[in-house]
Amino acid sequence: MKMEGIIGQVEQLAGKTEWAAVGVALVAVVVGLVLWKCSSGLKRVTPPVPPGSLGWPVLGETLELLSAKRANIADQFYKARVAKYGEVFKTHLFLDPVVSVGGADGNKFLFSNENKLVQNSWPPSMIKILGKDTIINQVGERHRKLRRIFTSNFFNPEGIALYVSRMDAITRDHIAKHWEGKDSILGVPTVREFTYSVAADIFMSLRETDPRYRALSQTMEDVIQGVLQVPINLPGTVYHKGWVGRGNMNAILDTLISERKQELEQGKASSKKDLLTMMLTTPNEDGIMLNDDQMKDNVNNMLFAGHETSSSTMAVALKYLYLNPECLKKVLQEQREIAKDKNGAPLDYSDTRKMKYTWQVVQETLRLQPPVQQAFRTALQNFQYAGYTILKGWKVSWASDRSHLDPKYFPNPEKFDPSRFEGSGPPPYVYIPFGGGPHICLGNEFARTVIMVFLHHIVLNFEWKLVDPDETICIDPLPIFSKSLALQIQKRPQVPNSYGRHLLIDP
Ligand code: HEM
Numbered sequence: 001m002k003m004e005g006i007i008g009q010v011e012q013l014a015g016k017t018e019w020a021a022v023g024v025a026l027v028a029v030v031v032g033l034v035l036w037k038c039s040s041g042l043k044r045v046t047p048p049v050p051p052g053s054l055g056w057p058v059l060g061e062t063l064e065l066l067s068a069k070r071a072n073i074a075d076q077f078y079k080a081r082v083a084k085y086g087e088v089f090k091t092h093l094f095l096d097p098v099v100s101v102g103g104a105d106g107n108k109f110l111f112s113n114e115n116k117l118v119q120n121s122w123p124p125s126m127i128k129i130l131g132k133d134t135i136i137n138q139v140g141e142r143h144r145k146l147r148r149i150f151t152s153n154f155f156n157p158e159g160i161a162l163y164v165s166r167m168d169a170i171t172r173d174h175i176a177k178h179w180e181g182k183d184s185i186l187g188v189p190t191v192r193e194f195t196y197s198v199a200a201d202i203f204m205s206l207r208e209t210d211p212r213y214r215a216l217s218q219t220m221e222d223v224i225q226g227v228l229q230v231p232i233n234l235p236g237t238v239y240h241k242g243w244v245g246r247g248n249m250n251a252i253l254d255t256l257i258s259e260r261k262q263e264l265e266q267g268k269a270s271s272k273k274d275l276l277t278m279m280l281t282t283p284n285e286d287g288i289m290l291n292d293d294q295m296k297d298n299v300n301n302m303l304f305a306g307h308e309t310s311s312s313t314m315a316v317a318l319k320y321l322y323l324n325p326e327c328l329k330k331v332l333q334e335q336r337e338i339a340k341d342k343n344g345a346p347l348d349y350s351d352t353r354k355m356k357y358t359w360q361v362v363q364e365t366l367r368l369q370p371p372v373q374q375a376f377r378t379a380l381q382n383f384q385y386a387g388y389t390i391l392k393g394w395k396v397s398w399a400s401d402r403s404h405l406d407p408k409y410f411p412n413p414e415k416f417d418p419s420r421f422e423g424s425g426p427p428p429y430v431y432i433p434f435g436g437g438p439h440i441c442l443g444n445e446f447a448r449t450v451i452m453v454f455l456h457h458i459v460l461n462f463e464w465k466l467v468d469p470d471e472t473i474c475i476d477p478l479p480i481f482s483k484s485l486a487l488q489i490q491k492r493p494q495v496p497n498s499y500g501r502h503l504l505i506d507p
Contacts, residue, residue, distance in 0.1 A: 045389040072472070074373060171454055172457065187487045
């Protein structure tokens with residue numbers, strides 16, 4: 001499923017449509033003025049702004065970065081500039097001057113100065129579709145209080161533990177419908193269907209038999225495709241489709257919220273039923289409840305933030321496990337040990353935390369192919385870092401490729417080697433697939449749990465082969481398999497044991 005992402009956006013900007021041409025001209029004038037204003041500011045500050053190039057007018061170095069991402073070698077974009085200018089350099093990306101920081105020091109500096117020197121920053125087009133009340137759009141105290149609602153009752157180990165047996169049942173059901181009896185599948189849409197079914201159930205108790213299940217999935221796809229587009233809200237544009245999708249999503253969420261309110265009033269649902277009932281029953285620390293708009297924006301945010309990230313990780317893990325049979329063998333052994341003790345019972349939270357090697361495999365997957373490679377903050381004031389001045393209003397960016405593929409932190413960085421995460425693992429602030437600081441991924445433990453449950457059942461029950469082991473992955477803006485990860489699958493051989501259950505035989 002191809003996502004029309006940033007690359008499509010820039011192609012439009014590059015003049016493929018008349019509208020884009022008009023847009024480019026307008027943006028050129030505005031950005032030219034901004035650049036001129038910035039460059040006149042550059043001369044005056046002491047110490048100077050970081051070295052580097054602001055690239056072409058308007059586009060800056062955006063095309064260079066996007067073309068490196070398209071070839072899945074964004075690390076080379078950074079390596080070339082670090083070699084030329086040092087660890088802190090300036091560039092110009094997505095219409096803004098940007099200072100790129102990296103390495104343990106740079107990441108630590110950025111994550112520790114959130115709300116002091118820098119503040120979270122997402123493109124306005126994204127916030128317009130995701131909603132102004134979404135958690136990613138909150139800063140400072142508002143953000144802290146909202147985040148606390150989610151971490152106090154849902155996104156914490158005790159909260160997630162309540163839903164693991166449901167995740168287990170959803171996974172078995174998914175396998176029965178989408179894997180059993182097949183000899184080939186497309187990995188990417190299959191795992192996307194899986195992560196959606198988990199989110200729909202655990203966030204909203206929405207199951208496939210409800211017509212809103214499929215309708216919501218369609219609106220979510222439209223939203224995902226719309227958020228990173230040029231924000232031209234005209235019929236026919238992908239942005240407009242995302243905008244309409246968001247409206248349709250709100251209509252569905254309204255019905256779900258009102259149903260859940262009634263169930264709570266009538267004592268037919270508990271606050272633990274799903275994410276929605278948690279939101280309906282958890283006040284913030286000032287005793288204020290979320291209103292309906294805040295709930296809708298944040299359900300939308302969770303669907304958006306959790307869906308492609310988790311499914312991309314699962315798809316890439318299937319690829320790496322196939323390409324590294326010695327790792328697959330160890331995962332299989334670990335999962336068999338866990339299955340032996342369960343004797344068919346559903347997994348629980350503690351089982352997922354016993355999957356130490358399987359988690360190392362996923363950590364290594366996230367090192368080599370992180371779904372979110374980069375994020376931006378905005379400088380709140382002029383400040384100094386590493387002997388340079390960073391100007392108020394400029395973006396400051398972390399990029400996981402800068403440290404994940406640095407041989408200083410990860411020797412032989414191209415090699416898939418889950419043992420890097422044994423013991424205390426890599427040093428702090430160099431392994432950042434979930435970001436860091438106050439905006440660190442809210443769903444990271446949730447994602448870990450879902451991925452562990454999924455891999456447990458898949459590895460125990462199936463063998464798979466990549467139809468094209470050389471299939472390319474491009475980044476746009478998340479990892480995209482060029483052929484949707486076609487897999488040949490077959491059931492792993494099993495024999496009945498003395499309890500009438502099935503034992504798994506070594507391949
Ligand atoms: C492997 C899966 C995932 C990865 C790699 C991932 C990655 C990230 C990253 C890098 C950020 C921080 C961006 C920044 O620095 O601003 C982030 C934020 C966030 N993620 Fe995830 N994510 C994953 C799964 C999930 C899931 C399953 C959910 C929800 C159920 C989720 C919800 C969020 C939210 C709400 C934020 C914003 C947090 C805030 O601003 O306080 N993520 N994620």
